Amino acid sequence: MLAQLLNEIRTIGTARTDLLARRMGTSEELVKVMLDDLKRRGLLTEVNTGCGDSCQGCQLANSCLPKRKGSRIWQLTSKHR
Amino acid sequence: MTFHTPTQQKIEIRMTDSATRTIALAGQPNMGKSTLFNLLTGLNQHVGNWPGKTVEQRQGSFQFAGHAYQLVDLPGTYSLTANSPEEVIAREYILREKPDLVVAVVSAANLERSLYLVSELICLPVPMVVALNMIDVAEQEGVQVDAAVLQAALGVPVVPMVATKANGVKDLLNEVELVFQGKRILMPRLPEVHDEHRLVIDQVSDLIRPSVPAIYPVEWAATKLLEGDVEMTAQMKSLLLPARWTDVHAILMQHEDAMLSIASGRYAWVERVIRAAVRRPRLGQVSLTDRLDRWATHPVIGLLILAGILGLVFWLTFTMGSPLQEWLDTAVVAPVAGLASGWLSAAPAWLHGLVVDGIIGGVGSVLTFLPVMVIFFASFGLLEDVGYMARAAYVMDNFMHLMGLHGKSFLPLFLGFGCNVPAITGTRVIDAPAARLLTILVAPLVPCAARLGVLAFLAPAFFGRAAALVSWGLILLSLVVLVLSGIVLNRLLFKGERTAFVMEMPLYHLPNPRTIGLLVWQRAVSFIKKAGTVILVMSAAIWALSYFPGGNLETSFLAKLGSLLAPVGGWMGMDWRLTVALLTSFLAKENSVATLGVMFGSGESSGLAQTLAATYSPAAGLAFLVVSLLFIPCAATVAVIRQETGSWRWTLFNIAFMLVLSVGAGVAVYQLAVAVGG
Structure with missing residues (x-):
């Protein structure tokens, strides 16, 4: 299933967890667990969607708009190749 | 409800000579393991460090039904692969110290996350009981877990409980007692391994068998090698003769895909268990999100x-x-x-x-x-x-x-x-x-x-x-x-x-x-x-x-x-x-x-x-x-x-x-x- 998930991500480009679950015939919760597993294996990395270190000192750092509460984003690392 | 997996083994209960029975508590972080530990041991606990590690070790004791129990709280881990010191400690303790029983604490609200570790624990030669914790949270979130079906799917006893409210703890101890009395037959249903990799595991097992330390099951050690486990790889490299290690290493290199394949087998096992035992009706917020997203995320x-x-x-x-x-x-x-x-x-x-x-x-x-x-x-x-x-x-x-x-x-x-x-x-x-x-x-x-x-x-x-x-x-x-x-x-x-990229869409909800x-x-x-x-x-x-x-x-x-x-x-x-x-x-x-x-x-x-x-x-x-x-x-x-x-x-x-x-x-x-x- 992990290999299938990795292939789906490669194929789709920009995927959503709910759509991945539908394509794989499994639950979105299990897809998220597997994404975290792939992250621990270094095949994915989680993108910081809020302000990072580079925003230190910025007055808007605490209120930067796209913090996307409850929403995470993963991206493939070069290791998957 | 049927659940089929061809791989089964019967776990025999080891009758301990000691008057004290040892139970290890295993589970992922935030599953309520420590709450259960505190509940059972109260003030009778000792906190120190695991030998040679900076990871906290908690042990305690309690009495139940006339028996003395020693409880060991293993560090919270996601798996038993040596990715972190906690994972090494947890598996080494189970394999070396051989507790009389393992209680795997899982969250009913998040079984998908909890069961991967169970899929690894269930392969070890130790009796196991599953504490199905947080059933109240699961109910609040609309997740229905059928404990009886889960038990049938896993092949080990499952006890629903709410550790924070001390609900179900006595049932858990009764179940443990029944296991020790031999009144529960443990027939764990194991994850499957792809046929191709099954043969490779056998091949590697044959090569390493004479040198694998007695505490490790040979097949388990071979599986860990195929998974690229750092600790096991280092051990076997030092224990095997150089020529033998070269042979093993060549096989491992040929089957690099086995790492994901073995984990995939475990996830397929988790999925089958979930499909059998968990119902998650798409009501309210989830259903609304689905309907709105049909339009909101449409490309045009x-x-x-x-x-x-x-x-x-x-x-x-x-x-x-x-x-x-x-x-x-x-x-x-x-x-x-x-x-x-x-x-x-x-x-x-x-x-x-x-x-x-x-x-x-x-x-x-x-x-x-x-x-x-x-x-x-x-x-x-x-x-x-x-x-x-x-x-x-x-x-x-x-x-x-x-x-x-x-x-x-x-x-x-x-x-x-x-x-x-x-x-x-x-x-x-x-x-x-x-x-x-x-x-x-x-x-x-x-x-x-x-x-x-x-x-x-x-x-x-x-x-x-x-x-x-x-x-x-x-x-x-x-x-x-x-x-x-x-x-x-x-x-x-x-x-x-x-x-x-992969994006997770949050549920729509009322603004704060x-x-x-x-x-x-x-x-x-x-x-x-x-x-x-x-x-x-x-x-x-x-x-x-x-x-x-x-x-x-x-x-x-x-x-x-x-x-x-x-x-x-x-x-x-x-x-x-x-x-x-x-x-x-x-x-x-x-x-x-x-x-x-x-x-x-x-x-x-x-x-x-x-x-x-x-x-x-x-x-x-x-x-x-x-x-x-x-x-x-x-x-x-x-x-x-x-x-x-x-x-x-x-x-x-x-x-x-x-x-x-x-x-x-x-x-x-x-x-x-x-x-x-x-």
Whole structure:
């Protein structure tokens, strides 16, 4: 299933967890667990969607708009190749 | 309900000679393991460190049904592969110390996450009971777990419980007692391994069998080697003869895919267990999210919805904000200027000019668009809080792919709506240098909050009731220019490489007024601070340039500078004042309004907006707004472009690119507007 998930991500480009679950015939919760597993294996990395270190000192750092509460984003690392 | 797996083994209960039975508590972090430990052991616990590690070790004791129990709280782990010291400790304890029984604590609310560890524990030769914790949380979240089916699916006892309320703990201990009495037959159902890798495991097992330490089951050790387990690999490398290790290593190298395949077998096992035992009716929030997302994330309809929402935000901003802005301009700034003028009537002319025209005219004008900013940010805060912004990012990403832009670019570009500075530093998420450079170059084309503020201030002055529509069109124009620039630069700089992303969409939910209020407050404070610092200094400087040397604006240094730029401004229907206002926006985008405020005065009879509307044609106003949106980035953005590209050449290229683009667009828009009848 992990290999299938990795292939789906490669194929789709920009995927959503709910759509991945539908394509794989499994639950979105299990897809998220597997994404975290792939992250621990270094095949994915989680993108910081809020302000990072580079925003230190910025007055808007605490209120930067796209913090996307409850929403995470993963991206493939070069290791998957 | 049927559950089939061909691989089964019967676990025999080892009758312990010791009077004390040892139980190990295993589980992932945050599954309620420590709560259960505290509940069972109370004060009879000892806290120390695991031998040779800095990881905390907790052991305790308790009595039940006339038996003494020793309870060992293993560190929370996600798996039994040696990825962390905790994982090594947990598996080494189970294999070396051989507890009489393992209690695996899992969360009923999140079984998918909990069961992977169980899929590994179940393969070890130790009896196991599953504590199905947090059933109350699962029920609250609408997750129905059938413990009896789960038990049948796992082949080991499952006891539902709520550790925080001490519910089900006695049932758990009774079940443990039954296991020790041999009244429970443990027939664990194990994850399957792909046939191809089954053969490889057998092959590796045969090679390592003579050298595997007695504590490890041979097949388990072979599986860990195929999974690339660092600890096991190091051990076997040191234990096997070099020639034998070379053979093993060659097999492992041939089957690198086994690592994912073995884990996949475990996930397939988890999925089968979940499918059998868990019901998750898609009700309420989840169902609503599904239905809304059919439209909100649709590649075409989603974009139309996004455009519609942007339009609505601008309509709201102007409908509610502009009257407030006008009121502040005429009822607060103008009287304050009048009052100050009266107080300073006896003061030197330069001081009068500095305070009334420079500070009040400049800073006052900028401060009047605070209500517009507040409404604008409240609207975006609301969209963020209900969960829409993630959808906006998703549809924009699809759109950017269609247009040939790099997939990763959407994240930093999206940050640009707040401020271009984090947008450019945010490009660090992009690995490919060319793609990163492209994103940096187009990021300043995202209309930042300051530019949106200027737009929100000036659009009603020039276009009255049509301001929302014009602003909406200008924002779309900026985005179209961004995409077209992306396409052109993309073709020049890199060949359309695409990096894969996965996004999790949050559930839609009712907005929290406190969260939105906090966001608006922080942004408003930030805006006021900026008005009191950068814009104050710039206003004073602009006033000085507009006053000296002769005390007359038309013969001032500023006018001389403006006259140099006037020919270019003329192509766009702008006089030297508008051209200079654009130029001063380099330090901070709001400065263009401050500069106009200084040059036109704070207006004793009418506000700046009305004065501008009376002075310039809508065509000139439109050209000014277009150029403002696309003009060279502010000084902070330029500095960060230099920092992130590490190149003055690209920094200057970006400035030149934006200058040509903005002036070109300004000329085109002005000439078109005049031709149409503006």
